[in-house]
Amino acid sequence: MAKTRTQFICSNCGYVSQRYMGRCSNCGAWGTLVEEVIRPEGSDRKSRVNLAGQVAKVEHLGDVSIEDTPRVATQYEEFNRVLGGGVVPGSMVLIGGDPGIGKSTLLLQVSGHLATVGTVLYVTGEESASQVKLRAERLGVHDDANFYLYPETDMGQIRKAIDELNPDYVIIDSIQTMQQPDIQSAVGSVAQIRETTAELLQIAKSNGITIFIVGHVTKEGTIAGPKILEHMVDTVLYFEGDNQRSFRLLRAVKNRFGSTNELGIFEMVQDGLTEVTNPSEMFLEERLADASGSAVVVAMEGTRPILVEIQALVTPTVFGNAQRTSAGIDRNRVTLLMAVLEKRASLLLQNQDAYVRAAGGVKLDEPAIDLAVAIAIASSYKDSGTKQTDAFVGEIGLTGEIRRVPRVLDRIAEAKKLGFKRIFVPKNSIGHDKQVSGIQIIPVATLVEAVKLALD
Template sequence: MAKVKTKFVCQNCGYVSPRYLGRCPNCSEWNTLVEEVEQKSVTLKASPRVAISGAKTTPQKIDTVTVSKTPRVDTKNGELNRVLGGGVVPGSMVLIGGDPGIGKSTLLLQVSGSLSDQGGKLLYVSGEESASQIKLRADRLDVSGSEFYLYPETDMGSILQNIEDLKPDYVVIDSVQTMQMPEITSAVGSVAQIREVTAALMQVAKTNGITIFIVGHVTKGGAIAGPKILEHMVDTVLYFEGDMHRSYRILRAVKNRFGSTNEIGVFEMRDGGLVEVPNPSEIFLEERLNGATGSAVVVSLEGTRPILAEIQALVTPTAFGNAKRTTTGLDHNRVSLIMAVLEKRAGLLLQNQDAYLKAAGGVKLDEPAIDLAIAMSIVSSYRDQQTAPDDCFIGELGLTGEIRRVTRIDQRVAEAAKLGFKRVFVPQNNLAGFEFPKNIEVVGVKTLSEALRQVF
């Protein structure tokens, strides 16, 4: 009897080692190498793409390829459409990742019902729940459809056969880590299994124009579990973010071949499922206190969507030798840089002050246009003077104290005016060439000192 040959494969990056290593030399992660049986090279053979109809792919001139036959499909979910770039592209693969219990399966079940109601045939494959369990959740979410098929299965051979028999327009795989290729003898969820399962699904999607949604588990670090090639193979990667102690969820695109990678969708988790939040600015500002110091409102851009968020700062004398800087939802290095500029250019003695800053509402802000609002919130707390409740701030702060121009200033100002703000501070160089709403005063400032004189 021939000796079985084994190898050790990193479950994070796919690195292969002939012996066990505590730490992967490639990705430097600990305890990720798992022993797997080596596969013979003849087990899996590459084959040309063949559609369910039997047609084979052939080389085509680019001038003869038309896109009119593949229009985007409206999911009837405005927030998801925004993140996808306008709707579902037929034949695409969409990977959705997120923490356990965040709402990935709920979102896909609701979208599946919507696509089925529009006349599309959908196959919902679950490796984690039985058909009766999915039906219970569907009844709670009021999801149904005459062409909505449930299939609790983990064997990819049976799944591919049923896809060929049903010829669905959409397929949902929940989740890819539970699927198993019969030709692969390694454990379910291993690098080899995930790689081959995804490759088989990609071939089905591209040759038959079937849109496939894949649910992916995430690691403790927040990354999608499995090899990085999983994210490279799919067309769109979406991350479902949110705090388990809050009802709001943010769907963020980190890769999208058919749209912007900066778009976000905001949802609220309720008893009846996920509900769209078309105006998240009101949510982020609804609990703002009038008369509170250390608060400033910024108009930030997430993709093409302007969002008003409150930045809060608490500056107190330090009880230790070194001042402490703590941030939530803001970049720590950006805050330290702005505090250094305030100390040098505005004359604030902050080296003996602890500073605690956060973006209220659980939103994460990371763009240059929030600099001016961060500076104003710090100064407001340090001087114990409030900013006007109907003021908001837009601008990037340079190291010499200048306020630098930002992009899409007209959309930002229009959003602030829509929510009732009376005055907005913007970079002086952004004023030329734009017509702003009449119900809001637009104040152009060149330097940080000029802005401080007009606000306080």
Template sequence: MAKLKTQFVCQDCGYISPKYLGRCPNCSKWNTFVEEKVQSTSSKTRVSSFNSASNSNHNKPELIGEIKAQDEPRIETESEEFNRVLGGGVVPGSLVLIGGDPGIGKSTLLLQISGQLSQRKQKVLYVSGEESANQIKMRADRLIVDNSQVYIYPETDMQLIRSAINDINPDIVVVDSIQTIQEPEVDSNIGSIGQVKAITAELMNIAKSNGITVFVVGHVTKGGAIAGPKTLEHMVDTVLYFEGDMHHSYRILRAVKNRFGSTDELGIFEMRGEGLKEVSNPSEVFLEERLKNATGSAIVVSMEGTRPILVEIQALITQSVFGNAQRTATGLDRNRVALLMAVLEKRAGLMLQNQDAYLKAAGGVKLNEPAIDLAIAVSIASSYKNIGTNATDCYIGEIGLTGEIRRVSRIESRVAEAKKLGFKRVLLPKNNLNGWNYPKDIEIVGVSTLSEALKIAIG
């Protein structure tokens, strides 16, 4: 009997080694190698031949000037937040990957979206590898989902799922989750890199060859990234992350990749007993519990995709009792906070090297654009000097290492959103004052240096 051939595959990046390694030489991660059987040539041929079976009519090369471009058709759901994150609605024939922590509400979101698409006369096949049909039915009754065109299929075998798709011919397919589906032709464990890559390729072929929109749920690792090889995110058309705190009711749907729309779009939902309800004005949610004249508080207008959102940035600066000062940030980049504290110490004369700093973006949102720099600096200076900021002020601007306030994009949308929420004054880069008409009933103050901004903000 022939000896069984095996190989060791990194479950994080897909690197293949003939022997076990403690640390992956490609991605430098520890304890990620899993032993898998080497596929036979016949198995590989069978998988690849199926993937190319529907592409027998090959396209011919065309000059780009002769191609007639057309906008992608969209299927809008009743959820404006979901439509915004996808770039205007569901694109037929697209493959969408949704990741998130366990219990955050991924299945609830997709079941509600399935019901909304059913109302639009779209036939939906909901494939579940984790729950029974009875469990899904009970959740659908609780969410009051329109199930007239929704088919439930609890199955983990990809061949049977493929047959069900051919029999029903749905418009939408939901797979919950991809780590529980098995391709019998691939000789490896469920959830392994070989299985995930083969199933994703299979679903991509089904989506593109039949014009079926496929939603795939993906588990996440402890670090928050989608489990499986990084090629999984490269293969799909859209990658969405469903984020939130298990102890709070608000959930954030974020697009990190979208071939049919803008990236970094944001959708806000509230988890209730009857399901997820969209939040049409998230700025009010993020500011509703703010204390007036609080120290260490500053409001910034951040752009999340095409949407301006007002968020409160809070800072707490205290005397350090240990040798090394603490630097902690929640919802903000810790390295950015450390950099801005160094600029404040060098350019504004604040002695922060012996101060512990704790910062957070209120509401559980994550901010990572340069325009939040000025609000972070103002909140730190306010807490350090124990001087409250004006409750009707907001701050927009990027800070350079020499202490200058640099221009930011989309300034008109930011100021308009601040005015709509009742703010009376906006501090922004002086170079952003030219080329647009200021709205009435709000004071626009242009600043060119960090010292100038702090003098106006907290005196």
């Protein structure tokens, strides 16, 4: 009989150590090494076998057949957009988010629609079947004949249920509650999560079953468990928001079948999650007319242009060092832009506190927001409001030039659709022959020129 050994695995980065250490030598995190029992290799190790009993075999590349299976579109276009156009059969999707953000609600509503085109098995390890049924009735999920609930945490029993039912879609809520009965470690440990995910991955890839996994997050906002969990799945989605706002943002941080730059926006109401089809209008609906320190940027989230209000408040500092505070925008970017404004536009900002934020709780990180941030800061400093029908797009260089940005025509069209009359764009981003009726395009080459035209 083979001897059983133990090792220690970092729950933050997956680093393996043969002895316990208080601090992980790979990622530097404290108290993250967890003991794991290594099972001896035996002849009963499972190979990749599908539900029909077929074992994977070596094939020549030219002999491999490609199944032209179309994506399955759900009733939520926002969800489809983030996935890359719909649900890919046989894929494995991990959805993470803070507690109470709406992960289970989203998957339950999506499952209700998927049950109309296939068989759905909803495995819940955190609630009873009656609790899920009560929530389904509140969300308006119909009692479809192809929708099955299974309150279970034992992966052996779950695999048997999948073998018997042969569903098209499986929802695991959540992966931290599932356990392998032959692994001697606590539920939610590194070993349990890794082995459970590996078995679910085998089921998905061998049988063409789409599996959605709900994952808890740590206080730092990352998926709880080993980092290998995110490497094993096909798609990793983050559901963002807070309990103080009704809006939820769905982002893809990994997607083997589409872009990771897409953004889906939902609103949490009493009857569940509803789509926000016009997010630009949502972000601008409470904007004050002729207010100083306000500028609108047309940002791109994947293929979607979104208009967001940038707000800035510049006040004389009462301390020795001026403060730079931002929300939704990188603080270092704000500091850099204020230095450029002071050097190139002759604005004395070194003795001014600056508070900058993106309204609506959205996070912006593309360079095209530079011009709007700079205009908002200059507007607050001069106490001169921008026109309510002006929008700004452009990246700012350290010499004060306005640099070109991609997809300018899409941004212009979005601004025009929402009633904006003027849009400031980099001079080199659009040719003189490119004009759009109904909106005035103002090409600017320098920051000084943009500030003068926007605030004078």
